[in-house]
Amino acid sequence: MRASRGFYLVSxxxxxICWVAMIWPGALLANRVEPLIWGLPxxxxxxxxxxxxxxxxxxxxYFVEHLNKGP
Amino acid sequence: xxxxxxxxxxxAAYLLATLVIGVRARRSGEQNTLEEYVTGTRSLGLxxxxxxxxxxxFSAFAFLGGPGWSYSKGAPALYMLAYxxxxxxxxxxxxxxxxxxxxxxxHMTQADLLADHxxxxxxxxxxxxxxILGLVPYLTIQVVGTGLMFQFATDGRIPFWLGSLLATLxxxxxxxxxxxxxxxxxxxxxxxxxxxxxxxxxxxxxxxLYGGITPMFQRIAEQAPQYLTIPGGGAPVPWAAFSSAIxxxxxxxxxxxxxxxxxxxxxxxRTLKKSLMLYPLFVYVMVPILIIxxxxxLLYRDAPLQNPDTVLLDIVVKTAHFSPxxxxxxxxxxxxxxxxxxxxxxxxxxxxxxxxxxARLRPxxxxxxxRLTRLLVVLISAAAxxxxxxxxxxxxxxxxxxxxxxxxxxxxxxxxLFWPRATRSGAFAGLTCGTLVTLQxxxxxxxxxxxxxxxxxxxxxxxxxxxxxxxxxxxxxxSEQG
Numbered sequence: 001m002r003a004s005r006g007f008y009l010v011s012x013x014x015x016x017i018c019w020v021a022m023i024w025p026g027a028l029l030a031n032r033v034e035p036l037i038w039g040l041p042x043x044x045x046x047x048x049x050x051x052x053x054x055x056x057x058x059x060x061x062y063f064v065e066h067l068n069k070g071p
Numbered sequence: 072x073x074x075x076x077x078x079x080x081x082x083a084a085y086l087l088a089t090l091v092i093g094v095r096a097r098r099s100g101e102q103n104t105l106e107e108y109v110t111g112t113r114s115l116g117l118x119x120x121x122x123x124x125x126x127x128x129f130s131a132f133a134f135l136g137g138p139g140w141s142y143s144k145g146a147p148a149l150y151m152l153a154y155x156x157x158x159x160x161x162x163x164x165x166x167x168x169x170x171x172x173x174x175x176x177x178h179m180t181q182a183d184l185l186a187d188h189x190x191x192x193x194x195x196x197x198x199x200x201x202x203i204l205g206l207v208p209y210l211t212i213q214v215v216g217t218g219l220m221f222q223f224a225t226d227g228r229i230p231f232w233l234g235s236l237l238a239t240l241x242x243x244x245x246x247x248x249x250x251x252x253x254x255x256x257x258x259x260x261x262x263x264x265x266x267x268x269x270x271x272x273x274x275x276x277x278x279x280l281y282g283g284i285t286p287m288f289q290r291i292a293e294q295a296p297q298y299l300t301i302p303g304g305g306a307p308v309p310w311a312a313f314s315s316a317i318x319x320x321x322x323x324x325x326x327x328x329x330x331x332x333x334x335x336x337x338x339x340x341r342t343l344k345k346s347l348m349l350y351p352l353f354v355y356v357m358v359p360i361l362i363i364x365x366x367x368x369l370l371y372r373d374a375p376l377q378n379p380d381t382v383l384l385d386i387v388v389k390t391a392h393f394s395p396x397x398x399x400x401x402x403x404x405x406x407x408x409x410x411x412x413x414x415x416x417x418x419x420x421x422x423x424x425x426x427x428x429x430a431r432l433r434p435x436x437x438x439x440x441x442r443l444t445r446l447l448v449v450l451i452s453a454a455a456x457x458x459x460x461x462x463x464x465x466x467x468x469x470x471x472x473x474x475x476x477x478x479x480x481x482x483x484x485x486x487x488l489f490w491p492r493a494t495r496s497g498a499f500a501g502l503t504c505g506t507l508v509t510l511q512x513x514x515x516x517x518x519x520x521x522x523x524x525x526x527x528x529x530x531x532x533x534x535x536x537x538x539x540x541x542x543x544x545x546x547x548x549x550s551e552q553g
Contacts, residue, residue, distance in 0.1 A: 039285030
């Protein structure tokens, strides 16, 4: 059995949100210096954070796909 | 002991370790086949796949051009972080299918997939030629990078020609003997080294020169705030150029043969997916590197560097007064970044030239293709070294032009995987129009609205591919495989 269609839809949307956040227009919202986070300008931190969100999305995608497949 | 001897000794130890790891990785006996040499017999596990992907994407550019951007422009350098991370989503979409088809049909190169699908030898040769036109200048840039790094870190005691010769020789030796498996194990070593050294250097530079990362960015925010947002300072990059550069690179980067061909090497789809899942974490190697570039903004405010690409070397070797031990480590890490990419490029360029160009025009046995591929590893490395010494001005132009064409393979790849109705005529028409549009906006007219030329090319390519395929769909050239 494979992961449900709804799950794939949500995963695809999450990945697309990452593209929008890191390319345009998402990054427009973050185009500022303050607040510095971990000492980094906000837009620098924005990219670091979205890369991590993207990574988490892929982790969930991987495990749901393979847990549902059974042994 | 003079500083340069310490630096050279540390670096020599790194080079020797790389050589030993690379040469010893070879599998002997009956496993000495073309498939082993090119794909590692499609048996690579998670660790090697992860480090090959990371180490080949982050090249000499990571230690030279990358910090050069954050020094000379500021925040627009973040495009590197963005596009390299976004590659993971697209990889997830295409890699498993490419991997499965290749296992079933015995593919080893990109042209194997596309030219077999569209049943066209001409397409294979065309892809082969643009690949070589892109890969050889790209390899040359790695060679130039190694020479420059050596020269800088040893204060000229190891001159450009010698440093780049050493690095090229070592890479050629282990790629020649061990093929992909040698690349895999050295990339593991080089990947760990470059990540560790990047982080050490990033913190060391910020602490030594500004007393930490927070005070550093506070001072830049007071004195040169324009560098900390898009479009940046110095030579600003407008939003349209910034965003479209991320988009075109995130879409097109997998089309580089040396990246694309690695999809074939994983031992299973699961392994491939796991390595793509972890891959965004490798991208964080650019965080400390970009921080080092940002450090240069205030340091060289009054006397800008002639070549922004040497900013990391300038800071580490000259301005920060680090111990020669740290300089030696920096040189090893930077060489690791250049050599790990160079090895992949030399290996792929030789494979493409042998299998997609020569063996398609004059069919031969796999054992002969293997001998030819190894010979070409040596010839292509020698050519890149010679080009590095001559350093012709046309190098970057050739690379840009060829990359413009390579990106245009994406619609063909997507059609091969997901749209069985695409026809050979559609593929040819799309590829040709997309490439011409890209070259036109790269070299003749500036692209409209400052949007990257490759995006315009891709848009035209997709429309033409769809249109011509629909029109010619009923012809007997239609592909049968999905």
